[in-house]
Amino acid sequence: MSTPMNRRNLIGGAAVAGAGACLMSAVTNQVVAAAENASSSSKKNKAKLDWPRWNQTDEAALLDVLNSGKWGRTGGGRMVPKFEAVFAERMKAKYCIATSAGTTALLTAFGALGIGPGDEVIMPPYTFVATFNAITCNYALPVFVDTDLETFQIDPNKIKAAITPNTRLLLPVHIGGSPADMAAVNAVGKQHNVTVLEDACQAPLAELRGQPVGTHGLGGCISFQASKNLNSGEGGAVLTNDEQFANLCFNFHTPGGVKHAPSVGRGANFRLTEFQAALLLSQYERLEEQSKLRDNNAAYLTEMLGKIPGIAPARLVDGCTRSGWHLYMWRYDKQHFAKLPRESFLAELSKAGIGASSGYTPLNTSGHVKALATNPHYQRIYGKEAMTRWLESNQCPVNDRLCEEACWLGQTTLLGTRADMERIAESISKIQKRAGDLARASG
Numbered sequence: 183m184s185t186p187m188n189r190r191n192l193i194g195g196a197a198v199a200g201a202g203a204c205l206m207s208a209v210t211n212q213v214v215a216a217a218e219n220a221s222s223s224s225k226k227n228k229a230k231l232d233w234p235r236w237n238q239t240d241e242a243a244l245l246d247v248l249n250s251g252k253w254g255r256t257g258g259g260r261m262v263p264k265f266e267a268v269f270a271e272r273m274k275a276k277y278c279i280a281t282s283a284g285t286t287a288l289l290t291a292f293g294a295l296g297i298g299p300g301d302e303v304i305m306p307p308y309t310f311v312a313t314f315n316a317i318t319c320n321y322a323l324p325v326f327v328d329t330d331l332e333t334f335q336i337d338p339n340k341i342k343a344a345i346t347p348n349t350r351l352l353l354p355v356h357i358g359g360s361p362a363d364m365a366a367v368n369a370v371g372k373q374h375n376v377t378v379l380e381d382a383c384q385a386p387l388a389e390l391r392g393q394p395v396g397t398h399g400l401g402g403c404i405s406f407q408a409s410k411n412l413n414s415g416e417g418g419a420v421l422t423n424d425e426q427f428a429n430l431c432f433n434f435h436t437p438g439g440v441k442h443a444p445s446v447g448r449g450a451n452f453r454l455t456e457f458q459a460a461l462l463l464s465q466y467e468r469l470e471e472q473s474k475l476r477d478n479n480a481a482y483l484t485e486m487l488g489k490i491p492g493i494a495p496a497r498l499v500d501g502c503t504r505s506g507w508h509l510y511m512w513r514y515d516k517q518h519f520a521k522l523p524r525e526s527f528l529a530e531l532s533k534a535g536i537g538a539s540s541g542y543t544p545l546n547t548s549g550h551v552k553a554l555a556t557n558p559h560y561q562r563i564y565g566k567e568a569m570t571r572w573l574e575s576n577q578c579p580v581n582d583r584l585c586e587e588a589c590w591l592g593q594t595t596l597l598g599t600r601a602d603m604e605r606i607a608e609s610i611s612k613i614q615k616r617a618g619d620l621a622r623a624s625g
């Protein structure tokens with residue numbers, strides 16, 4: 183769809199709707215409001231300025247499924263198996279099992295692995311809450327390993343110390359669509375004989391040494407939720423090169439699954455619909471082009487922002503040959519901005535029509551995570567004292583610092599022009615020049 187976009191809308195519009203679409207912060211709302219005021223388009227056009235983008239191809243694909251009268255994959259399915267084949271090939275994976283969400287992709291993988299009560303799963307705190315939820319839906323214990331400040335990814339050097347005889351799974355997350363250091367994570371997994379699964383929900387097309395994410399460990403889980411770079415409103419997939427694991431996942435995700443694998447005695451209905459698969463196939467047609475644009479713009483932004491003192495773009499890990507660029511993330515050091523608080527910095531960007539967000543708050547000390555310690559099932563499975571110790575051990579000081587310094591742009595911002603990227607860098611430089619005055623004004 184060639185929607186006319188004015189620059190203000192483009193930079194500010196859906197910029198921070200990503201990463202679980204959970205961060206409709208005050209800043210975001212201001213930006214959307216500013217963008218809406220600035221636009222003279224009709225209401226219909228305004229809706230089109232946001233993510234996702236679609237055209238007649240998507241309409242035709244949906245109508246085709248509608249008119250076929252075959253809306254689900256049971257008894258065969260046309261679109262879901264086709265999408266699985268296309269996506270597996272693109273991600274250089276032997277198998278793809280499409281699911282109803284990224285969360286259910288994780289639940290499918292956990293079901294196939296038999297993760298359950300008493301098992302510990304190692305995860306980073308710098309992630310969307312769904313990573314945690316998938317673990318706790320299985321009554322397993324999430325164990326937080328602190329973040330690497332420069333890359334925003336799990337710090338592989340700290341995983342070893344978190345491993346116990348109960349550790350069943352390492353669950354690195356490719357946050358922002360940029361890959362975690364899988365070579366280092368896999369080395370720890372191998373040394374301790376612990377399975378590695380990638381939460382690649384934000385990271386389709388991201389690569390390490392030329393191999394897309396999802397197959398660096400036993401498998402990987404992808405999300406096609408509405409904010410994602412490839413989306414069908416909701417949706418997900420498990421990728422793997424392991425036939426047995428693929429069959430177990432297939433069996434788990436559909437009642438009465440029949441692929442050649444022994445039953446694990448549990449299962450669910452986590453199937454993707456034919457409508458969603460049709461939409462993914464038509465959206466997929468423009469994914470590569472959009473991704474190349476994001477690649478180029480992200481590289482250009484990094485070149486420009488890297489020269490601004492106090493702005494540190496998230497470093498891509500060694501071996502990263504491509505990021506999925508779901509988010510563009512950097513750290514803001516207020517010492518280089520006359521101590522101007524990050525929130526004031528973001529508000530100034532917002533005034534310039536740039537919708538940036540402060541990103542995640544510390545998950546490991548959130549009310550949601552803390553509540554697990556008093557959950558009656560957890561207290562029964564692990565014991566009250568153990569849950570209190572678990573609560574006390576959920577300290578991730580580097581992540582705390584990162585949550586205070588991080589700034590994000592959403593993936594739609596990276597679909598702008600080079601001039602848009604220049605305007606972002608110029609706006610930051612201008613804020614820096616005025617930082618003393620702004621800091622005094624902000625009190």
Ligand SMILES: Cc1ncc(COP(=O)(O)O)c(C=O)c1O
Pocket residue numbers: 201202203283284285286309310312313355381383384405406407416417418
């Ligand atoms: C890192 C991460 N893991 C898991 C999920 C869950 O995916 P979904 O929302 O499709 O269930 C998300 C979704 O935003 C995510 O960002």
